[in-house]
Amino acid sequence: MTITEVSSKFNISADTLRYYERIGLLPPVKRNTSGARDYTKRDCEWVHFIKCMRTAGLSIEILIEYVSLFQKGNSTIRERKNLLIEQRRQLAERIEEMKQVLERLDKKIDGYEDRVVKYEKKLKNNDMNRKGEIS
Numbered sequence: 742m743t744i745t746e747v748s749s750k751f752n753i754s755a756d757t758l759r760y761y762e763r764i765g766l767l768p769p770v771k772r773n774t775s776g777a778r779d780y781t782k783r784d785c786e787w788v789h790f791i792k793c794m795r796t797a798g799l800s801i802e803i804l805i806e807y808v809s810l811f812q813k814g815n816s817t818i819r820e821r822k823n824l825l826i827e828q829r830r831q832l833a834e835r836i837e838e839m840k841q842v843l844e845r846l847d848k849k850i851d852g853y854e855d856r857v858v859k860y861e862k863k864l865k866n867n868d869m870n871r872k873g874e875i876s
Contacts, residue, residue: 742779742780742781742785743777743778743779743780744758744759744777744778744780746780747780747784747785747788750785751785751788751789751792753788753792758778758788761788761791764801764805765805765808765809766787766791766801766804766805766808767784767787767788767791768784768787770784791804794807797828798828798832799828803824803828806824807821807824807825810824
């Protein structure tokens with residue numbers, strides 16, 4: 742498959758595919774006689790794996806570490822699993838923070854007219870008073 746075909750199939754830009762290859766996430770893709778990349782089924786499986794891991798929230802840096810460990814063989818299975826466990830922990834923490842942000846926003850929306858608009862008027866009045874002091 743050409744890079745354009747792989748890009749379309751996985752909804753990843755050609756630039757991203759080149760980048761993944763350059764940084765070692767994708768094994769080097771063989772070239773055809775014209776010098777264009779010629780993706781094999783195995784290459785596409787790697788692209789699919791990387792996309793799944795990115796969609797699961799792994800950063801490029803963590804994914805590089807994960808792939809590096811994978812390439813060292815089965816002796817790194819526990820380390821790889823621990824990387825995923827840590828990523829899950831961090832994601833759960835971010836989700837909890839976002840829930841708190843959502844609750845605060847819901848409170849602002851629920852009492853918008855009573856609290857937020859009154860507070861905005863107070864801010865506006867303070868601004869107007871300051872302008873009067875400066876003049």
